[in-house]
Amino acid sequence: MKFKPQKAVLKNGREVLLRHVEVSDAQRVIDFVHGFVYDSEYVPLSEGEFNPTIAEEEQILSNYVERTNSLFLVAEIDGKLVANINVDGNQRKILRHTAVFGMGMHKEWQSCGLGTAILSAAIDWGRKNPELEILFLQVYADNEAGIALYQKMGFVEHGRIPNFFKQNGRYHDEISMHLSVK
Numbered sequence: 001m002k003f004k005p006q007k008a009v010l011k012n013g014r015e016v017l018l019r020h021v022e023v024s025d026a027q028r029v030i031d032f033v034h035g036f037v038y039d040s041e042y043v044p045l046s047e048g049e050f051n052p053t054i055a056e057e058e059q060i061l062s063n064y065v066e067r068t069n070s071l072f073l074v075a076e077i078d079g080k081l082v083a084n085i086n087v088d089g090n091q092r093k094i095l096r097h098t099a100v101f102g103m104g105m106h107k108e109w110q111s112c113g114l115g116t117a118i119l120s121a122a123i124d125w126g127r128k129n130p131e132l133e134i135l136f137l138q139v140y141a142d143n144e145a146g147i148a149l150y151q152k153m154g155f156v157e158h159g160r161i162p163n164f165f166k167q168n169g170r171y172h173d174e175i176s177m178h179l180s181v182k
């Protein structure tokens with residue numbers, strides 16, 4: 001289902017454009033992810049693990065464009081990508097009403113309301129999507145901002161796996177959360 005571009009105003013007064021990614025954004029998305037992924041404490045990717053070619057990234061983005069139960073939103077401020085959320089609708093028939101999502105943003109934009117803006121837009125889209133019924137996620141148990149955001153949006157915890165993430169010699173528990181968008 002298509003996403004209609006929309007604007008939101010952050011706590012610091014800056015205007016952000018929320019829009020669906022396009023295949024032609026592939027290089028910008030790669031650069032954007034490189035700009036935050038390795039210094040985000042709570043993203044389970046090690047240095048050097050995110051290395052798609054442009055052709056591979058174009059294929060990934062075109063899947064989001066084509067799959068009616070999936071979404072890849074980007075947030076732009078002054079024409080620069082600053083945050084994204086990818087909602088991966090399951091492609092199996094029995095699970096097509098479910099989607100798992102992940103999100104990230106550049107550090108300097110954290111705690112300004114950007115997470116709230118982009119996640120609200122994705123949830124609204126999920127509620128209007130005739131296929132989707134359940135959104136779910138996995139989060140580091142010590143990611144206070146992430147968990148606060150998800151709880152604020154109505155997500156409820158349904159499970160925890162101890163020592164799920166093993167990062168730089170340190171273990172972190174995992175929390176699973178879900179939201180009904182039926």
Ligand SMILES: CC(C)(COP(=O)(O)OP(=O)(O)OC[C@H]1O[C@@H](n2cnc3c(N)ncnc32)[C@H](O)[C@@H]1OP(=O)(O)O)[C@@H](O)C(=O)NCCC(=O)NCCS
Pocket residue numbers: 040041042043102103104105109110111112113114115116117137138139140143144145146147148149152
């Ligand atoms: C987690 C993340 C998505 C949250 O987005 P954000 O834009 O920083 O969050 P918001 O500013 O919209 O704040 C949402 C809520 O989180 C809480 N919060 C925000 N910053 C916080 C902080 N530094 N510490 C604790 N709680 C915080 C507040 O309750 C806030 O609600 P309020 O604005 O109504 O008070 C973002 O910080 C991020 O991408 N972090 C790095 C990568 C990551 O953790 N991704 C998620 C993986 S599951």
